[in-house]
Amino acid sequence: MPTNMFAFMQFMRATLLPLPGVIEKMHFEDPAFYVNKKIMANVKLKDELIALHTFEREKWMAADPHTFFITDHYHNYKYMLVRLETVSPDDLKILLITAWRNRATHKLISEYEGR
Template sequence: MIRTWAELRDFAHSLDLPEVTDAVSWGNPTLKAHGKLWCWWSPYIEAGIFKGSIEEREMLMSADPETFVLHPHYAKHGLILVAAGRIDPDWASARLTQSWRDMAPKKFLKEWDAR
């Protein structure tokens, strides 16, 4: 299980997806994919933040409220917060890969998939 931002950052980089960069947003370290926020650590609670949708977040929170959490700051956004120490690498890999694909320009993704 992933417990810290350093572990999540290293894990995300280990996926070897192109166009992923370290960045700082709102004074906090983040990862960007294709120039857009991709994954980061909440400054409000001990949790990793992943792109998703409000509907998916609600479903995950309902299924496992100890793992999938929410801070009021993120309530209006389609983000999925996963509690520190409960971030499953298999889940994180699938989520990060899917959101990376969703964020990729169509031409880039077509060329990437052709390889």
Template structure:
């Protein structure tokens, strides 16, 4: 099980990440681009994916952990139930989301 504190600790530990509000909830940005944010629904994280294929793979592999809504149709992001992912998996998800949105100068180091 992961918590919002885990999200914040992991996300802010990535290079050049800042936290600010998006849609009224805390969100995490790299180089001005959002890569994750807390959803209004407690215990749910919106997490960017590299592309729709990655999102679909997560949804198919673990529907108890990952889901989406009509609002995110066609968007390369997935909703994560924090209660269903451990901190190792959360770290991987956030690192992948960060890499999907970070500028090349940060990802190629």
């Protein structure tokens, strides 16, 4: 993924904002994406990382520990850090949509699948 943050944010918005119930707002000093009043993706602008909600972080971290990892802060949370300079756009898109599905209501998921 290019680390041009403007291009990256365009990619994030194009992927997430069309999903039902998604909003973007600031979380402390960084942009974040929410559904059902829950954060699913938090962009760490200065570090060029994204924190994503996931139930499969061990799988991703085992496959590519340089790109997918956690710090002590995330140890007890269902989030994984993703390095923007090395993640593929296809993997990131899968992770973003999965994060949305993890946090969305059944009604929002049905609305998305009905499109």
